[in-house]
Amino acid sequence: MKMSIRFVLVGALALSTSALFAAAAVEGTYKANGKDGKLAYVLAKKDEPFSGKPVTMLVFTEKDASKDSRPDMHAQFGDLGDALVIRMSQDGKEWQVIGSELAHSALKHSGVSASGIISAKDVTIANGEISGHLVTDAKADIFGEPIAIDLKFHVKQP
Numbered sequence: 001m002k003m004s005i006r007f008v009l010v011g012a013l014a015l016s017t018s019a020l021f022a023a024a025a026v027e028g029t030y031k032a033n034g035k036d037g038k039l040a041y042v043l044a045k046k047d048e049p050f051s052g053k054p055v056t057m058l059v060f061t062e063k064d065a066s067k068d069s070r071p072d073m074h075a076q077f078g079d080l081g082d083a084l085v086i087r088m089s090q091d092g093k094e095w096q097v098i099g100s101e102l103a104h105s106a107l108k109h110s111g112v113s114a115s116g117i118i119s120a121k122d123v124t125i126a127n128g129e130i131s132g133h134l135v136t137d138a139k140a141d142i143f144g145e146p147i148a149i150d151l152k153f154h155v156k157q158p
Contacts, residue, residue: 008025026060028151030084034144034147035106037082038062039151043071046129046158050090050098053089056130056158060084060151076101076111086134088120093122109143117142118149130157 030037033088039060047055055073060085062081065071073082087099097118105122117140131154140147 006093025155026151026153030060030082030104030151031146031148032104032106033145034100034103037084037104037106037133039082039084041065042153044158047072047087050087050089054088055087055098056079058084058086058088058130058153058155059105060086060153063086072101075114076103078103078110081105084151086118088119088123090123097134102147102148107142107145109145112142117147125157128157129154131155 011032026039026042030039039063040062042060043066045057047057049055057098059065059071059075061071061075061083065075065080066081068074071080072085072130074080075085082105085101086097088095088096097120099113099115100118101111102112117136119135119136121133123130132152134149134151134153136147136149
């Protein structure tokens with residue numbers, strides 16, 4: 001009996017310790033007008049196909065959106081704090097960002113849709129997760145407002 005309790009305790013401790021050292025689901029920077037945005041959560045959902053190809057929607061938010069039925073819409077309107085919605089589609093081996101919505105407390109035009117300013121790199125699907133790296137070039141802007149995105153993510157695949 002004592003031996004089985006020890007195994008349970010050791011197992012619980014090992015699981016909680018590994019959870020503490022697990023990588024964050026989203027890491028990096030999301031800046032507008034030089035001000036850091038606060039992105040703490042990311043979720044992935046299937047979206048409507050584009051040109052006959054499946055689309056994955058990534059929703060990065062300051063507030064938890066896991067129970068939200070329309071996180072993309074609520075993110076765009078700022079209901080979830082700073083947020084970034086990315087729509088990606090795979091073209092051969094490469095992933096393309098086909099659309100994005102940006103909500104940021106430092107943007108005059110927060111909730112704006114943009115295309116062509118964010119790139120996806122090193123996107124992989126493995127072990128039920130999708131991961132990758134989203135970046136803007138050094139001179140990216142929206143209506144003259146500078147944007148800097150350099151985010152690494154991993155999230156459960158939709």
